[in-house]
Amino acid sequence: MKATAQPMAATTTSAEKTRWAVFSDLIKLRLTFLVLVTTFVGFYIGFRGSLNFLLLLHTMLGTALVASGAAALNQLLEREHDSKMRRTEDRPLPSGRMKPRTVLLLGAACGGLGLIYLALMVNLLTSVLGAITLGSYLFVYTPLKRKTTLNTVIGAIPGALPPLMGWTAARDEVTLGGWSLFAILFFWQLPHFFAIAWIYREQYAHAGFMMLPVVDVSGERTGRQAVSNALGLLPVSLAPFVLHLAGPIYLFGAFVLGLAYLWYAIQFSRQLTVPRARQLFFLSILYLPLLLGLMVFDKIK
Template sequence: MMKTAAPALSRLESLFGDLLELSKARLSFLVLVTTFVGFMVGWQGPMDYVLLSATLLGTALCAAGAAALNQWWERDLDSLMKRTRNRPLPGRRMHPQDALLFGLFFSLAGLLVLALFTNYRAAFLAFATIAIYVLVYTPMKRMSSLNTLVGAIPGALPPLIGWIAARGVYDLEGSLLFAILWFWQMPHFLAIAWMYREDYANAGCVMLSGSDESGEMTSRQAFLYALCLLMVSLLPAILFFNTAVYFFGALILGAAFAGCALHFMLRRDRPSARLLFLASIAYLPLLLGLLLVTQR
């Protein structure tokens, strides 16, 4: 009995791991964090935990569904890259039709939750996020290096979804959350694109780093976007949406992040690109946490 139960348990664990990978669990968790921050910054009055839970659940389902649809579409491309060839689909541990059904079901379920329990504006933004990510960004990776600019849009929409779910209206303060996430993604993605430029080239992805052998253009753009991020991140305090404590904290964080981008621009090698990538991972939660604890 024990001998037959062990392989079954192992298969279940393997399937669960594949489902987590199919839904890009770490990326989906980041989506949840930014959605939560957007909701909390936008919320006014006594907390509505049902609304908050519905916002996070709906967004999580949409994020998982979009990730699955993206991997279903890119399964042939993923098989050509070292960093993705062991995903469930290129690794042949999951049937493409199952991944497609998973993606469609989770996406529709998430949109339904948002539409029924939050508001139609939040549901529409979630739909736009899925549509741009799957139908525009994914095929664009093989056509133009501008795919990075487009791909940053669905990555920046989750905090705005949280804001809209809480406030019900679009306004400047909510738009600043979108702008911060958009500008943050550019040096983050450019660092990744440089580190894995050969992998992307082998798969036929048209990335800026692919035609930039010296890294001059890629690193310069990463630095310029980091400077823009620094300036945009200060606006919540400058426009009196937040406090002076936030201003100086964001200034320090932004200057440190821009310093890493400058280091990448000067060195233009894999270690400096990796440092910028790691700095981007540290910067975002620190800035979002600062934004939360210092809000007026």
């Protein structure tokens, strides 16, 4: 009996891991986690006085539902195009692990429940921002990926809204401090995504996505855009200090990180190669958590 039970248990565990992996891919777990991190920072920096942990929990849960729903519905809309790219062909829909109807019901349920939850348990303003994020991501950015190279800039708007949602959850108002967090995320995304698009430009072209590196064969425009947005990020990242949200430790760290990001963007623009794009990508991955960590650490109480 013991010898028979052990393989059965192992098979069950393996199946559970497989289901979890499929679900993680459906909700784009790493992207959703990043959304929650930026939402938390917006809430923490925006909140006055002792932190309201229950309100923070409601904010994070509602935002997680909205982000998960957006990820699932995005994959539903792009399933045919995802099947043409090696980096996305193993997602739940192109691989056949999930059915479109299931993804539609799950994505709509998560997105809708998340917006209702934010409205009831946090505040209406945060729910409205969540609706704008969800709607613009699905019905503006997603279709524009196949029509214009401006999709990356437009897509950076819903991508930058989560920290503003965290801010409004804490204060129930949109103020300059919240917009400064939005601006940081907005400018950070562009060199980050240009680097990704350069690395996978052939796959994007095959799938029919109008990313800038696909039409910019020489790469000059892509390089300029990466540099100009990294340059724009540098002064914007100092705004939390100017607005008395963070102290001098943050100021110094933000300045050094901004210079590093700009330097790697310049190197990418000078040598438009996949290795340089990867360097810029990995630097962007380091930049954001370090900057946000400094902001949280050096928050002016």
